[in-house]
Amino acid sequence: xxxYYCDLEVTMEVIGGKWKGLILYYxxxxxxxxxxxxxxxHSISQKMLIQTLxxxxxxGLISRKMYNQVPPKVEYSTTELGQSLEPILRALCNWGDNxxxxxxxxxxxxxxxxD
Amino acid sequence: xxxYYCDLEVTMEVIGGKWKGLILYYxxxxxxxxxxxxxxxHSISQKMLIQTLxxxxxxGLISRKMYNQVPPKVEYSTTELGQSLEPILRALCNWGDNxxxxxxxxxxxxxxxxD
DNA sequence: CTGTATCCTAACGGATACTG
DNA sequence: CAGTATCCGTTAGGATACAG
Numbered sequence: 001x002x003x004y005y006c007d008l009e010v011t012m013e014v015i016g017g018k019w020k021g022l023i024l025y026y027x028x029x030x031x032x033x034x035x036x037x038x039x040x041x042h043s044i045s046q047k048m049l050i051q052t053l054x055x056x057x058x059x060g061l062i063s064r065k066m067y068n069q070v071p072p073k074v075e076y077s078t079t080e081l082g083q084s085l086e087p088i089l090r091a092l093c094n095w096g097d098n099x100x101x102x103x104x105x106x107x108x109x110x111x112x113x114x115d
Numbered sequence: 116x117x118x119y120y121c122d123l124e125v126t127m128e129v130i131g132g133k134w135k136g137l138i139l140y141y142x143x144x145x146x147x148x149x150x151x152x153x154x155x156x157h158s159i160s161q162k163m164l165i166q167t168l169x170x171x172x173x174x175g176l177i178s179r180k181m182y183n184q185v186p187p188k189v190e191y192s193t194t195e196l197g198q199s200l201e202p203i204l205r206a207l208c209n210w211g212d213n214x215x216x217x218x219x220x221x222x223x224x225x226x227x228x229x230d
Numbered sequence: 231c232t233g234t235a236t237c238c239t240a241a242c243g244g245a246t247a248c249t250g
Numbered sequence: 251c252a253g254t255a256t257c258c259g260t261t262a263g264g265a266t267a268c269a270g
Binding site: 046066070071 | 252254255
Binding site for chain 3: 148149150161162165181185186187188189
């Protein structure tokens, strides 16, 4: 059994990592098919996309709906719990935007918006 | 040069990972000496503590003050930028607390509060 | 007390090929 | 289209010893 010493650790376990927050962020805006997510989070590999979706599903943040048809169609959407992260994820984005502006002069990195 | 495609990635780079958010969370409550942090974040190794502090400092979130005395004394504190994360980190904690309550029944994990 | 230097392992994550 | 399986390199991170 996993043990945490601060609630912060719990949240980071759920939305931390390289892809979880990002995928959740897109799903919060509305349901998406697997291929749509693959395109939106365009640098993610097939493996990590599926793997991350499974973890989010296991943690009860998103749900998976499968349509029985050929070719297959699967749609992911946030649960109520996942949706409750919306204000937090938005705040994280806003902070990052502000931070980026202050750090741009240093030329340490770049941000490409491709929405 | 690092490239990001969403502001969310930027923030996660800064407070993500296993220790950054946690250390920042303690420093936001007030300046701390190295040994104090080591005690508070009690499961952290010497190596990760120093390494994480360096990264937070490089990102401009905390500052390091050294006293020239024997034995050495070093004190870390948040910068204005680091302090600006206070509402976000608090929100992350609250969410984790709420999430934990909903998940306790499953017996998947435990939380030990040792403040 | 604060910090550095090694060594070592496990997890993360990318590339590719393949299945229904 | 959606997903699985495998291989493999990189990195995160722990343990330990040591230095100023």
